[in-house]
Amino acid sequence: MNAIDDFPQARALYSVEAEQAVLGGLLLDNDAIDRLNGLEAAHFYRDDHRLIFSAVIRLVSANKPADVITVFEMLQSNAQAERAGGLQYLNAVAQSTPSAANVSRYAEIVRDRALLRETATAARKVLELVETPSPMKGAEVVDKAQSLLAQLASVGVRSEPKMIAELLVPVVEQVDERYHSRIEPGISTGIDALDRALNGGLHDGNLVIVAGRPSMGKTALTTDLGLNIAHAGRSVLLDSMEMSDSEIVARALANRGGINLSALLSGRLQDADWPRLTWAVQNLGDMRFAIDDTPAMSLLDVKTKAKAHKRKYGLDVLIVDYLGLMSGGEEKMRTQQIGAYSRGLKALAKELNIPVVALAQLSRKNEERPDRKPILSDLRDSGDIEQDADVVIFVHRPEMYDPNNPDLKGYAEALIRKNRNGALSDVPLLYRGALTKFEEWTGPLPMLSHGPAVRKRGIAAEL
Missing domain, CATH: 3.40.50.300 (P-loop containing nucleotide triphosphate hydrolases)
Known part of the structure; x- marks a missing residue:
């Protein structure tokens, strides 16, 4: 008779340790931001980690230092410090990471788990399409399923409403680029x-x-x-x-x-x-x-x-x-x-x-x-x-x-x-x-x- 440990275990769809390691590495070495290879806030599973990551990115992008204190101050100014765990949690994250040497590997793990979560969501939607009675033909169901799976290539994990303040910067940057380059939009x-x-x-x-x-x-x-x-x-x-x-x-x-x-x-x-x-x-x-x-x-x-x-x-x-x-x-x-x-x-x-x-x-x-x-x-x-x-x-x-x-x-x-x-x-x-x-x-x-x-x-x- 098989022991319980002989059965395959479910794959973990997130890694809190990898997310903490990415954040800790960034707090220790702001230059590690160049080794994240496209990691975004939406790739993080935990809400507090998404908030901390976003604050770090904003500070570094503005050529300001991002450490425990400055990140806490930014979160506090946006009334997000409590949601992010406060100063105590920021200290714990920074101290639990020995160095930023492996931050690119940690970022890869976070992105990979995000893709797995999105794949699971798409699979559930496809199964719902197949099992739910509807006038859709088989070819139409396949086309819809392909569309859902094709979206995974961009790993657009959590598409959430955005405040207009978040959207202003890229739009203004596009206007500035068009003005200086004279490239038609x-x-x-x-x-x-x-x-x-x-x-x-x-x-x-x-x-x-x-x-x-x-x-x-x-x-x-x-x-x-x-x-x-x-x-x-x-x-x-x-x-x-x-x-x-x-x-x-x-x-x-x-x-x-x-x-x-x-x-x-x-x-x-x-x-x-x-x-x-x-x-x-x-x-x-x-x-x-x-x-x-x-x-x-x-x-x-x-x-x-x-x-x-x-x-x-x-x-x-x-x-x-x-x-x-x-x-x-x-x-x-x-x-x-x-x-x-x-x-x-x-x-x-x-x-x-x-x-x-x-x-x-x-x-x-x-x-x-x-x-x-x-x-x-x-x-x-x-x-x-x-x-x-x-x-x-x-x-x-x-x-x-x-x-x-x-x-x-x-x-x-x-x-x-x-x-x-x-x-x-x-x-x-x-x-x-x-x-x-x-x-x-x-x-x-x-x-x-x-x-x-x-x-x-x-x-x-x-x-």
Whole structure:
């Protein structure tokens, strides 16, 4: 018969001794802070140890000595001394550590136990997902489980509410860095006027909706921006559910090479076009611009492929063309499905910390107005889109409604009608349709003639 000691013992999920050794080592030698290898207050199991560690870090970072007395004074000034055990406990921690020589090893133990605790928490959540009755399919449960486990890589152990005082310093430091380096805070779109309107370009974690009526050029604009971003050395993934990958590649060749798209598709190239085509091929070959033309993707497909692409190649911007062609979901009504897609893409943007650009259709309501300019309520299928989006851009080309006006030839507008972190504005652009390319408008703005609105007839007139 087996003795009790023969059974495997449960693994310890924390080490009070290692935590005390880290704190004692820091109190003995402040320079040991450089050997902690990313240890954070959240990695400590005990609340008093987290408070002491935070106080030490703040003092050392401010080039002030951190010893038993100074740490106690800081804790006392923040009304945390009693929670941290007081002066007596600080003395005990410092005296129980002979030296700071092995502080890096102690820090490694603390981080390792923190990861084990977070793994156990994630495992319990996964088991709950599996056992709790829900309409989620097996693949969706696996995707959720992968998301939970993927978060462990950062060992973001205890995500707790933070006081604004804790958040001020890093934000001000970012502002100072941008001021002195003149580095834009976002990912440049390649069009300066649009970057200025968007406070530096596309921002990580944002959902950007680009919408327009058919043939306005929303796919051309987003593809053009994606190529500009990839040309700058970043990684872009385009989920094209409307066009095939060969159509996107042909547009890209015309765009980069300055070649008439019709001539390219028909094969009727001029002698001068061949060097441009060769240059475009070389230029595109060096880009990290990927295309997935799988039709009718589900939200799960988009998320899974984006995560896999980021692991393999890195991912800076995801473009989804377009919301109305996505499929799947448990919602019965189409408006609810579209709302679920927009919420899911916003969550994906935050999870991967990248901008997600999604295309959307507009209803015909804008054609009933004299200026034909769309507004947020024109977004088709779901009002959730405008709520979930951080930025909403409407692609508007007045020449589509007044084709005989030569002043409007090529004139386009990017109408920013929602901008969570900036102002609303109209960005004038030049659309070179033969090249499917947008550029900054440099000439005087044309005079727009507002014709009569389209009048409803019959039953529609009474709605």
